[in-house]
Amino acid sequence: MKRSTWMRPLAAAAALLLVATACEVDDEEAVEPEIEPEAEPDVEEEPEEEPELEEDELEEVESDDVLNMGYILPESGPLAFLGPPQIQAVELAVEDINAAGGVLGQDVTLSGADEAGDSTIAAESAQRLIGEGVNVIVGAAASGMSLAFADAVTSAGVLQCSGSNTSPTFTDLDLNNLYFRTAPTDALQGPVLAELIVGDGNSNPAILARADDYGRGLLEATVAELEEQGASVAAQISYDPEAATFDAEVAEAAGSGADSVVIIAFDEGAQILASMVEAGIGPAELQVYGADGVRSNELAELVDPGDESVLDGMKGTAPSPEASPDFLQRFEDETGLDDTTFAAQAYDCAVLTALAAEAAGSDLGSDIAAEMVAVTTGDTECETVEECLEAIRDGESVAYQTASGVVLMETDAGNGEPESAEYEVWEIDDTGSVSTVETVISGF
Numbered sequence: 258m259k260r261s262t263w264m265r266p267l268a269a270a271a272a273l274l275l276v277a278t279a280c281e282v283d284d285e286e287a288v289e290p291e292i293e294p295e296a297e298p299d300v301e302e303e304p305e306e307e308p309e310l311e312e313d314e315l316e317e318v319e320s321d322d323v324l325n326m327g328y329i330l331p332e333s334g335p336l337a338f339l340g341p342p343q344i345q346a347v348e349l350a351v352e353d354i355n356a357a358g359g360v361l362g363q364d365v366t367l368s369g370a371d372e373a374g375d376s377t378i379a380a381e382s383a384q385r386l387i388g389e390g391v392n393v394i395v396g397a398a399a400s401g402m403s404l405a406f407a408d409a410v411t412s413a414g415v416l417q418c419s420g421s422n423t424s425p426t427f428t429d430l431d432l433n434n435l436y437f438r439t440a441p442t443d444a445l446q447g448p449v450l451a452e453l454i455v456g457d458g459n460s461n462p463a464i465l466a467r468a469d470d471y472g473r474g475l476l477e478a479t480v481a482e483l484e485e486q487g488a489s490v491a492a493q494i495s496y497d498p499e500a501a502t503f504d505a506e507v508a509e510a511a512g513s514g515a516d517s518v519v520i521i522a523f524d525e526g527a528q529i530l531a532s533m534v535e536a537g538i539g540p541a542e543l544q545v546y547g548a549d550g551v552r553s554n555e556l557a558e559l560v561d562p563g564d565e566s567v568l569d570g571m572k573g574t575a576p577s578p579e580a581s582p583d584f585l586q587r588f589e590d591e592t593g594l595d596d597t598t599f600a601a602q603a604y605d606c607a608v609l610t611a612l613a614a615e616a617a618g619s620d621l622g623s624d625i626a627a628e629m630v631a632v633t634t635g636d637t638e639c640e641t642v643e644e645c646l647e648a649i650r651d652g653e654s655v656a657y658q659t660a661s662g663v664v665l666m667e668t669d670a671g672n673g674e675p676e677s678a679e680y681e682v683w684e685i686d687d688t689g690s691v692s693t694v695e696t697v698i699s700g701f
Contacts, residue, residue, distance in 0.1 A: 323620060327368040328394065329379060330343050333373050334371075334373040334375060339599065342594055342600040343395075356643070357642050374399065380406045393418065393607075393610045393625065395419070403419055408432070416623075418609065420606050423475075424442070432670075440675070446699070449699050452697075453573075460487070460516065461514065463492040464476055464480070464519040466522075472522075492510055521547075526547065526556070530556070530560045540685075545571045546572050548575065549573075575680065584601055585600070604660050609629055612628075612646065632655055633657055680697045
């Protein structure tokens with residue numbers, strides 16, 4: 258079932274096995290208690306200090322008439338499980354591009370680097386790729402990791418495209434018109450989550466959110482829509498995702514008088530939910546909601562290995578993984594992976610940059626960036642890399658029908674991101690399995 262949600266202007270993943278979003282872990286200072294969380298992964302957290310590259314390493318990458326692509330994605334660290342789908346999606350895209358004749362008459366090259374869930378390592382990876390002369394970087398997976406190197410990358414004239422950064426921060430961030438993402442901002446997910454809560458008859462939820470850019474962004478978007486809907490918020494609780502326990506935060510939620518509880522979390526969500534069950538505010542007592550960061554068939558077992566029904570009735574939202582089932586099936590068949598988290602979005606980043614480079618007739622990041630939105634909004638619809646490249650070579654403007662189903666728009670800051678997104682409303686049953694209840698369109 259589909260219905261439409263029109264997002265009002267807002268101020269303004271994944272851990273366990275988030276299903277398709279917000280991959281973004283960005284740490285920033287907590288909104289309430291001032292916490293300085295350690296850098297985590299889009300899927301978001303802002304580092305305490307952004308590592309700086311040497312001045313001579315920030316010189317703009319020069320053209321060599323070859324599209325040199327790189328990626329910075331998690332090969333190790335807490336979000337390492339997000340690496341294989343995105344890395345193999347980028348590799349598949351490059352294979353498709355080169356099979357279709359490459360870009361500018363040359364095969365596209367590809368270099369990889371690890372973000373590792375560590376801002377220093379992520380910045381060093383960016384430095385290495387810039388030194389190798391890449392024109393485009395796909396990644397990082399986590400918003401926090403992208404924030405660790407985005408300024409350095411774009412200052413070097415390199416275009417960055419992330420398939421999983423969902424932090425609203427990027428919408429208005431000045432990155433020299435060189436930052437793009439194919440994952441939707443959580444400013445679009447917040448209203449869907451809020452409408453789900455209110456639609457279930459709840460009007461005073463307590464919200465526990467990671468004290469990072471992902472948590473704060475989705476929290477703010479959700480609260481804004483809740484208040485727009487006439488609901489109140491019993492408690493807004495920001496927590497350090499690296500804390501040993503979350504008992505104090507759960508106790509605050511339990512004592513808030515809330516009629517429901519929302520958790521905006523990643524892998525630590527299982528520990529929070531276990532504490533909630535023990536405190537008597539689990540799904541058996543109150544309606545509990547989550548977002549993309551906790552959508553997982555393994556969540557119930559992690560919360561209580563002895564009771565698969567422990568989360569029965571828990572609901573949540575996540576970017577829909579079903580935008581292009583044909584692509585997902587092909588991806589699974591060709592890679593052997595059954596986890597497709599952000600695979601379509603990462604594939605689209607690589608394909609869009611190649612199409613934009615061909616349309617621009619240039620491998621320079623600034624020239625490619627100027628065509629990124631245009632290749633999703635042109636006159637000639639095309640579904641495959643081969644069809645699109647052929648149309649561009651014939652002098653046509655193309656509208657690439659992306660694997661992730663997104664159409665890019667330019668933000669006021671000059672960045673590019675989806676103008677709308679499809680979200681799923683999911684629910685956990687008494688066997689611990691997650692199923693999609695409905696899909697919802699949210700857009701600007």
